[in-house]
Amino acid sequence: MRRWATVVLIFNLIIPSLSLAAGEPALVGYSIRASQTEREWETKFRAIPDPSNLKEYMRRLSARPHHVGSPYDKDNAEWILARFKEWGLDAHIETFDVLFPTPKIRVLEMIEPTKFTAKLEEPAVSIDPTSNQKSEQLPTYNAYSIDGDVTAPLVFVNYGLPEDYEKLDRLGISVKGAIVIAKYYHSWRGVKPKVAAEHGAIGCLIYSEPHDDGYTRDAVFPQGPMRNPDGVQRGSVMDFASASPGDPLTPGVGATPNAKRLSLKEAKSLSKIPVLPISYGDAQPLLAALKGPMAPDDWRGTLSIPYHVGPGPAKVHLKLEFNWDSKPVNDVIAKIPGSVAPDEWIIRGNHHDAWVNGAEDPVSGQAPLLEEARTLGLLLKQGWKPRRTIIYAAWDGEEPMLLGSTEWVETHADELRQHAAVYINTDGNDRGILEMGGSHTLEQFMNGVARDIEDPETKLTAWQRVQLSRIAEAKSADDRKELRQRADLRINALGSGTDFTGFLDHLGIATLDLGYAGEDEQGIYHSIYDDFYWYTHFSDYDFIYGRALSQTVGTSVMRLADAEVLPLDFVDFADTVQKYTTELQKLISDKQEEIRERNQELDEGVFKATLDPRRPTVAPAREEVPPHLNFAPMQNAVEALARSAERYRQALSNRQATLDDNQAESLRALNQALMQSERKLTNDDGLPRRPWYKHMLYAPGVYSGYGVKTIPSVREGIEQKNYAEAEQEIVRVAKTLEAESALIDSATQMLSH
Numbered sequence: 001m002r003r004w005a006t007v008v009l010i011f012n013l014i015i016p017s018l019s020l021a022a023g024e025p026a027l028v029g030y031s032i033r034a035s036q037t038e039r040e041w042e043t044k045f046r047a048i049p050d051p052s053n054l055k056e057y058m059r060r061l062s063a064r065p066h067h068v069g070s071p072y073d074k075d076n077a078e079w080i081l082a083r084f085k086e087w088g089l090d091a092h093i094e095t096f097d098v099l100f101p102t103p104k105i106r107v108l109e110m111i112e113p114t115k116f117t118a119k120l121e122e123p124a125v126s127i128d129p130t131s132n133q134k135s136e137q138l139p140t141y142n143a144y145s146i147d148g149d150v151t152a153p154l155v156f157v158n159y160g161l162p163e164d165y166e167k168l169d170r171l172g173i174s175v176k177g178a179i180v181i182a183k184y185y186h187s188w189r190g191v192k193p194k195v196a197a198e199h200g201a202i203g204c205l206i207y208s209e210p211h212d213d214g215y216t217r218d219a220v221f222p223q224g225p226m227r228n229p230d231g232v233q234r235g236s237v238m239d240f241a242s243a244s245p246g247d248p249l250t251p252g253v254g255a256t257p258n259a260k261r262l263s264l265k266e267a268k269s270l271s272k273i274p275v276l277p278i279s280y281g282d283a284q285p286l287l288a289a290l291k292g293p294m295a296p297d298d299w300r301g302t303l304s305i306p307y308h309v310g311p312g313p314a315k316v317h318l319k320l321e322f323n324w325d326s327k328p329v330n331d332v333i334a335k336i337p338g339s340v341a342p343d344e345w346i347i348r349g350n351h352h353d354a355w356v357n358g359a360e361d362p363v364s365g366q367a368p369l370l371e372e373a374r375t376l377g378l379l380l381k382q383g384w385k386p387r388r389t390i391i392y393a394a395w396d397g398e399e400p401m402l403l404g405s406t407e408w409v410e411t412h413a414d415e416l417r418q419h420a421a422v423y424i425n426t427d428g429n430d431r432g433i434l435e436m437g438g439s440h441t442l443e444q445f446m447n448g449v450a451r452d453i454e455d456p457e458t459k460l461t462a463w464q465r466v467q468l469s470r471i472a473e474a475k476s477a478d479d480r481k482e483l484r485q486r487a488d489l490r491i492n493a494l495g496s497g498t499d500f501t502g503f504l505d506h507l508g509i510a511t512l513d514l515g516y517a518g519e520d521e522q523g524i525y526h527s528i529y530d531d532f533y534w535y536t537h538f539s540d541y542d543f544i545y546g547r548a549l550s551q552t553v554g555t556s557v558m559r560l561a562d563a564e565v566l567p568l569d570f571v572d573f574a575d576t577v578q579k580y581t582t583e584l585q586k587l588i589s590d591k592q593e594e595i596r597e598r599n600q601e602l603d604e605g606v607f608k609a610t611l612d613p614r615r616p617t618v619a620p621a622r623e624e625v626p627p628h629l630n631f632a633p634m635q636n637a638v639e640a641l642a643r644s645a646e647r648y649r650q651a652l653s654n655r656q657a658t659l660d661d662n663q664a665e666s667l668r669a670l671n672q673a674l675m676q677s678e679r680k681l682t683n684d685d686g687l688p689r690r691p692w693y694k695h696m697l698y699a700p701g702v703y704s705g706y707g708v709k710t711i712p713s714v715r716e717g718i719e720q721k722n723y724a725e726a727e728q729e730i731v732r733v734a735k736t737l738e739a740e741s742a743l744i745d746s747a748t749q750m751l752s753h
């Protein structure tokens, strides 16, 4: 609370003194004159992106299936390359060879108590013209599942999360030697077979429950946008969060021709048990054949069956074999050299590969990227000269698990550590509210951009629409107060699941991940029905949000590329780290309270008293109450960080009036320091047991996958009851924050001289 008051005060005192004649404040990191010029160029930019172009790019890129290694994937890469060149950009394709398994044998059958063979097939729909491209479609499967041939009783495990297995323990049910069936969602899919294997299961099925993305929510495709009974969610189950994303055979290094490769046996990130995704059409007979206890209330879906847990009597046979082939991934890279600071890079990417036709994922994000590139090409011809170098990247191989971006990042790691200032990612786009995720040093910057973008439906600014929709959804008066009073809206911390992972988590490059979403229900994710027909009937069919995304990201790229001083800010950042520290303290005290209470209930006989002998349950085990942890090193470091951040913001404000291009040399040193500010948040040794992940503040969760764990080594230490480790990690995080404060202080000094 106190710090926000300070923020508001500084805004009120400083910004008006820098106001332009028109009353517009100077952009952060810009001199008044440069700010004016920048705004003129940005206004020109935002007038150009054209929805009809976006539609044509989508029609072209999604016309045929274009997964890794397919003919049309390569064709698309070459087409994108030709467009970049046509628009005047210096572009090339960079190719890596990666392990990409495709199915050879897929069998799923129930052998007891009745016989049933799963269809494992998404049929063509006559009204949808690309759904019949059977010879080019990848079958439904989970990439990087191991081969396997298993027969066992079936157990229903809800979403297959660690807490679901605790419930199963209470029901007295073990999955040892069983095949589990889990629902999609509520975690990244690869977590489900991982946790199942840790509990002794020998196979895993994942199905799309109609309650989550089927008929419960809206009409099913092709009448509506939702998943039909045969629709299947393909997807990767590579265990990237415990090991690393990218090619499983070249962890940590680029998959170039001469790279040393592991054997398939040595690869750490394959699943431990065979996994297969299925439709609810195929899942229903299996679930209907389960007996045993009723599933807990909140596990049940909306199929017209009683949801039992098992085990059995349904017994299933699952047989999977894959072609373990190497395939090329083709990244398309375009470059606009910087005029003043060519060795400072702003990088912007979206993937171009899909599981099948992929109109929504990824083309609805790739099309705006192309329109930005075309527009920047036009501005260059009109005389715009970006100060920094801009790199546009159309990644390949994102779907199998960030192959193209990770291999590129690993190949160019040294250059990127030196030169990369910011990476901006998108991955698909729909209608609705601007979703802003990223490094908190970019929070103030991103708020500034969102204030300059018009929301196409409401004509409010994108920023206002985010603020008002968050107020509508806020759960407490405190949250609403913050939304009304804090200068900047908070941006989300980033987990993983898309191409920023290598940039942020491995190298420590400040990152943004952007997209519009929230208004359209969809049940076609990773199916053959995610195509041009679906998108142009059920999503942003007039492409006005595609244009808004081009405007949002294009403005961000230009503003970052042209600023005299990189517009990073540390006040919001320090405030966020403070918030995470408080959350961690609450996490441990909640845990203590929960275990104390449960132990007391065990003493009181609560579990015995509530036992229904016809539906027996098992009392939980008594646990030791977690120890208190010493957060003092982190608390001290965060307070110092907040002071450094305030001093830097003040110094930048003071200096802003006298910034100009003649100071290029002194600004160079300052910008070099600022570029390292995210790098300083990494640690060479990485996180415990996963050294590829080097960022000390953000990481995907080992048991959440895409979901972020902030201050991950401390948070996961507590969650996984590794308290001694959590306490050591508090010290390591504190040291990281101290180093960050020192860097900010040195930047402040440079500004003041």
Ligand SMILES: [Zn+2]
Binding pocket: 351, 361, 362, 398, 427, 428
């Ligand atoms: Zn995607």
